[in-house]
Amino acid sequence: MKEPVKDWESQLAGRPPIKNGFTSDLEHKVRERIRMRQRKNKSAFRAVAALMSIVIILGGGWWFRDDWKGMLNLDKPEDALTALLNDPLGDKEVTLSVQLMMYRDFDQIKKPFIIRHPSVTIETIMTEVETMHQPEKFKAFVDKANPDIFMLPVEIYSAMAAEGKLKSLDTLFKQHKFDLEAYHAPLVEMLRLAGGGELYGFTTDFNSSTLLVNRGLFQEQGIALPEAGASIDDILNTAARFKGTGVYGLVTGSGSMERGGLSGFATFIGQSSGLKTLSYGEDKVEASLQSEGWKGVWQRLVDGYKDGWLGESKPIDWSKGAMTNKQIYSTELFANGKTAMIIADDRYYKDLLTYEAATKKPMDWISVPFKLDPGVTNPYDYLSANYVYAINAKSTNEEAAWELLRFIVGKETADKYDRIGDRGPNLLARSAAMKSQLKEKWNGYYGMGVDPERAASGRKDVADGRYIESQREFIKLGKEQMDAVVKGTKTVESALSELQGKLDAFLAGLGGRGGENNE
């Protein structure tokens, strides 16, 4: 090793001041996951294949146990055997290759599919998100691997649909009488628009945010509940009525991981009200923080914070290492009845339910959809899909690929996701499958009224090489300025002016897209 240039550098050669997490438990998980990936189910003949499947399961195939139970949840147990024997793919030995991104466990889909179609082998190819966002790299991957099914970010789905690389699903949906009515209509419309007017892909779940309301606290104070379709201004006015009651009317943050404090919340509220923050142009990134609109948002929130009706969610303290959800939420304000309202993301919806179940302290809370500005600049916070499944237009296994895609996005998988609670997605694309929780808890997320066309353009900015650095700086500088306003050392106007100036200087250093400093 080269001799360190400075004294301090020798400090870095030793052990870092954190507890290393690579334990024997982690090693075990690696081996287990490799074993799972290697399992293949091959069968030559339909009847033999079906029988073998049943024998394995009944013979104590622990790996399939939950899925067998799931199959028995069909209307009649004999439906399971019928499904196996009537397998439309039973005569064909097919290997399907599925390209995946690192999201949830695909075994949740692969295992039950294999039980129903034992003659099909599924090979999965994990792609790096890096590859997904570099067009040449992804094209090379597609040409080489030629998967039957893709799992794509919305932007890539859009581009590939336009290039004719994906199979149209509209015809297949119609042919097989796929019940589109059972799905969240704005999401379907968003996917259709992103596909250039036709459905070329589909998904199992989506992301959203909505207002969660502690009905109990409203009743205690005799304050009228916010109505569905209330504006952000209405919500802030309602929150202000909790001044002096001992609980907050509203708190910052999205409830789950987002604890960006007052400045982060100001950004969120401003964007939801149609205000811009950073714009990622070819030649430069531009900030637009110095406006009457932003002044109004910052002032309103600072006043609310000082008046005591707007609370600030504390950042999660990671210094002690990994924490359980129960530990994280033990101090979270809405989950512990310290605030009447919160604008929460879908992850919080699931986490809150899990926390209530774990602590056995259910609260009387509901979700209420509110009105967004038509020019909302963060539509993805209210309607977005992490991924879209699509069939390769060049697939030579169209029938099998369709059966798999239909299974992935269909009723059975959706029902299973609803049953398995916190191990499944948060908000199902198939709204008809959201049965295990009261509708009033989740219908707010489905009712946010985002223009699907705005949502269809996805998150192109995140793929920009300058995104992470610029957002990190924006967050840091925003917090500094907001802290100064709260302390009283600056006015909102001067804080925003300084924020704009400092951001301009930093962003100038980032340069254009694809520069030396950026990917």
Next chain:
Amino acid sequence: MTDGLDRNTVLNELMGTYGKDVWNFAYFLTHRRELADDIAQEVFIKVYEHLYNFRGQSSVKTWLLAITRNTARDVLRSAWIRRVTLMPFHKETAANPSAEQETIDKLMTQQVWAVVFGLPRKLREALLLSSHYGLSMNEMAETLQVSVGTAKSRLHRARAAVSRKLSEDAVMTGEEEWT
């Protein structure tokens, strides 16, 4: 590596020898323990699947660190992480700093690490690949997939940034008056 070697044996060997290094690097890049856990697992799964693609064109350590870096970058860019605020590094603070040299050294080490974690990721990874992992300039360039010139430039800028920050902190805490 030859096809004749048992893959599981090689995997176990690699995890035993490099597991902690891979985890640390994942943590250095993401600041999140649970992400480091996920990334470390993903790295060794990829290693297992691509074992026979390794042609000895670099050291095993460099190869593993490059995979770790690419995987961490994917995670940081994925839609899931978009909704999460990047957390600052929380340095552990000693409860009662004493005059004992060992405690002062420990504080100094933590301070240096805290400053390094405050660097932009590109500079941080260059510095740690050199100072913590002991990679040569060529190895660093290979891991980062940049030219040797770019690697040198980032390392130089990282060192300058850390030196500057440590001098500022020394002035602010009045350490110069102490000694």
